[in-house]
Amino acid sequence: MNKVVNHKAWLFVLPVVLLVAFNAIIPLMTVVNFSVQETFGDNVFFWAGLRWFEDVLNSERFHASLFRQILFTFLVLVIEVPLGLVIALAMPRKGFWVSVCLVLMALPLLIPWNVVGAMWNIMALPDIGLLGRGINALGIDFNYTRQPISAWFTVVLMDVWHWTSLVVLLCYAGLVSIPDAYYQAAKIDGARPWAVFRYIQLPKLKYVLTIAILLRFMDSFMIYTEVVVLTGGGPGNSTTFLSIDLVKAALGQFDLGPAAAMSLIYFLIILLFSWLFYTLMMRNDAR
């Protein structure tokens, strides 16, 4: 589209800018403020420079929760993206059942996150939960409130259950937007199903796959409520990811300085990766 240069367009954008700036800039200023200051109470602040940042970046606790977060996000991406893609490929392209499938699949996406956590909390209980009881019946000793491995298993399974549908919906939309003619031409050329996937479907899905990976990366890196309700970060801190750690520090302990510094580092990590993906996406667009 040929866009006209018109600086009066700023009037249209103004409400958005004001609202978002109100919510973004003022709090961020507060955070930045706290991150470079130290207080001993009574609203008296001293300049602390980069001390909090160094503290956080060097702290064992931060390293540990960062490591757990990265592992979690990695697992989640590695399972959800291929799984979602496979399901989308296997779905019917036309017909009545398509809407039924899509609606049913979308259900987990609209459940409040605390309910998601609560559901899995109860379901994974060893004696009265469907999952917990089931696994124990198979002879495996499963108790997520005591065993870190079981806790991780439940947390990852919960996330897969919760968010794979998003990947499915994205990939499915990408698939149905491929014109029939491509499949017809492939039939005429005598292409095998694998060749159809490799040369037609996968290239055309690059855009939606990038978005799916980007979104799942961002959202899993920020995960909070579901995990807190499910395990509280435990047992111990085996499932304490970055958000949980941050909230504990900020709202729990009121360590404003370190919490603020950690917030900024946290935000920057996400921004960095998202910017990487964003440029990849834009390069795709320009092609």
Place this chain on the structure above:
Amino acid sequence: MAARSEAAAPGIVAARTRSGPLFRARYLIPAIYIIAVLLPIYWLLNMSFKTTNEILGSFTLWPQTFTLENYEKIFTDPTWYMGYVNSITYVVINTVISVSVALPAAYAFSRYRFLGDKHLFFWLLTNRMAPPAVFALPFLQLYSAVGLFDTPWAVALAHTLFNIPLAVWILEGFMSGVPKELDETAYVDGYSFWRFFFRIFMPTIAAGIGVACFFCFMFSWVELLLAKTLTSVAAKPIAATMTRTASTSGYELGLLAAAGSLTLIPGAIVIYFVRNYIAKGFALGRV
């Protein structure tokens, strides 16, 4: 070359289904996935119709003593049903605000070039990437300072931080699909800008508005860290009521399950209404 064409003579009509075989082996994959998705939901519903004693006492796949007492409690106790009312209130306020301010802004991004437009767009998107945990404490301070703490407005406004960029992104995508010629024709026909916008443009992008509303509703309805942080008693969302129940009265599981089951309803209703637009919205890849 010979050719003959007559009006259809009665012939043997081969009744073959045109949309392909009714069942292909690969349909098993989405079928199994959907069953897996519905299982925890079934379990939740299952528990909501049992008494807490039955849940804790025995493991049954369906209620032995079917009871509606959990639901009765919720519908009659203000602390419970007000939770739903509060949640719906801030979600609706948020959706209305987000989509309303996003519409003119998206129009500007779609039709005009102006100073700093690309940077502004990118900055908006970065807010979608902001971890709520980072903003928990700063928001608490900010909204207390402006006197909105413990009102639905606080939560609604806080959520606009994430939802406005999302709405702008989605709407801009849909608007860019409408050629500028439509606008120009309207002006030539004598429409003033706002009349054109409301009577011609908005109906044209109705699907986009629907998708934007859907996603705003979705993200606001499910997000709970900020919702809980910014409220205490008066505007307490259902999530807070649920978690409070879990900790203080010590696991009234039946009640919890009923409360959780009820939270599925708004989501299901919304999906049902936008089911035709879901594919289109995801197709733009602008979630």
Place this chain on the structure above:
Amino acid sequence: MARIMLEGIRHSYTATPRSETDWALKRLDLDFSDGGAYALLGPSGCGKTTLLNLISGLLRPTEGRILFDGRDVTGASPEARNIAQVFQFPVIYDTMTVYANLAFPLRNRGIAPADIDARVREIAAMLELEDMLDRRASGLTADGKQKISLGRGLVRADVNVIMFDEPLTVIDPHLKWVLRSKLKELHQRIRRTMIYVTHDQTEALTFADEVVVMNEGEVVQVGTPVELFERPHHTFVGHFIGSPGMNVLPCEMDGGVARFAGQPIQAVNAADVRPSGKRLELGVRPEFVSISAEGVPADIVRVLDAGRYRIVETRAGDSTIKLLAPEDEALPEGRTHLRFDPAHTCVYQDGWMVT
């Protein structure tokens, strides 16, 4: 190379067709001879793409048989029928080079690499793509990509028929004629059966040896471009072909002579008209209407300049009659008389030419 026969074909997209409108293709029988250049011409929705997809095997007909060289291929897949199809928009494998695109169908058949190489280069030369063989296919212009689509069809030496479904739709106007002449040239060279679907009469009439005119799921007429122009069997053909189309005027029969606006009109087939109560019309092309001193009275309403000739629009009673006048001929004002060339005026009964 194959002779293609369609017997008793009827097709519906619904599972249980009930009424006439459920049938996308009403009953038809067609015979395409080996190596001919055919066009399926008709307005949008007339069923030409359906027919094309039935021939190529992408659709299975609800009723009827399709025969390639006498062999029943009604149930055969497109691959088994050995056909090639070029679609409305270029369909190429974006991630492959031009060479790999052209080689793809041959590789799928397990042909030896040396043979593949020879064949790909041969086709690339024919289509003037040799310089681009190593480029990524996605980088070419629209017409280049359509050439690749075409090439993928030609690369198989034993392809039975090549089908084109409005292939010039996305090509820039100034490149359309280049590609059109290329296709015609190609046909002369390789003499394969080619079937070209279009709604553009110029494309059809310039490409094909024989044109199948379709409307609303039926074949209206099959013939050479000249036949269609001079002897349209149906008023639809007269309308659709030629620019401007044929004049269709209501008429009556009075003792073996056609009458319009009270005037007797001589027509080629007037003697064959049997009374039947069906609607009678006269068809005469603007090319064969001229201004004369006597004949059908008419008023000149408008004169349009079309370059080397002018289109004169006249009114006689309720009917509009168009005629073509040379650029420099002086035209009378207002009321005048028209003469219809008897050799090119026909009577139509219920739309069909009376024979």
